[in-house]
Amino acid sequence: MPYWRLSGFYLVYFAALGALIPYWGLYLKSQGFDPIEIGQLMALLMATKIIAPNVWAWIADLTGRRMAIVRLASLLAFFIFMGLFWVEGFWPLALTMICFSFFWHASLPQFEAVTLSHLAGRTRYYSRIRLWGSIGFILSVAGLGVVLDSHDATIILPVVLLLYFLIWLMSLVVPEKKAAAHIDEPVPLGQLLRHPAIVAFLAAAFFMQMGHGAYYAFYSIYLGEHGYSSTVIGQLWALGVVAEVLVFLVMHQLLKHFNVRQVLLASLLLATLRWALIGNFPDNLWLLLFAQVLHAATFGTFHAAAMHFIHHHFRGRHQGRGQALYSSLSFGAGGAIGSLYSGYLWSGAGATITYGVSAMVSFLAFGLVWKWVDNPNICEEM
16 A cells, blocks of 8 residues: 555645635735625635536546546646736636636545545545645644745745645656455445435535535634734644544544444534634634634544545445545535635624534534434445
């Protein structure tokens, strides 16, 4: 298993995410956009995940060359991102963001499928590779936070561009690995998607990421309005991902003692608590620190359990499409709608109400998993 090459890709991919997502709202604000426009632009950034992963998954299924797709998509994302150095105005910026994110979002679901194929039957060790993505995010978000205290927000553009180039370089050294064939023919995809447990899981993933919309779009702006420096903001983002790294280190042990349903339920309940704390206590640093530690649950344990769920139920040739569905419905549709509604709520009702809605949709996801995700052997049942 090419551990360090897989880990290196995650390192630079999520370093780019750490430079872009936490600070893109600040960049947009520095360009004169209001909260509604920022919410709309952040929604567009997420919305391409609805279509892109499924388009590229279909191509990957036809060709069987997932890493070739990752390399091509990474290179095109790099070249298109260069256009942001010259575009001005809402619609030119929006169009450029749609184009570069369409290719950027193509990479990760296919790479996840390649990683899980390399792991074969050792999926509980996925978190040990994925934690390097969290480390990349930490280094990027904390380092850029310090830089932004002495530079304006335009510094974000060259930093992200460099990281996109490194993503493409790392993609060149990762070997192709096809999904292992199963003796039994996989359950037809349409039949899988009619199973209540799988529908409930995908809906819960959608609502979980919808709850993150206000966090990704406005958390940095929110903290800045309450007097926190860019350095402190970066450290708070980094703290959340440090907690995520720690949980990834022990996730393979957790999955020995707790089933996927239990991990998902705990993650969603803690997400509800996290958004309530952030929305109601922005001036209490200790509670903000605790809320950031809860990122270990709202992303770390939830995502690792989701990867386990998908790899177990979307088998053989469905592996890439399962990853694409999860990505497009959660990070894509959920993230886009979360960013969009948070922009309107932020402008009209304020931060407390916005994060209150995030808490409510997370609790709704908890209810869906509690009610329907109750069978660890869905494929055997079908």
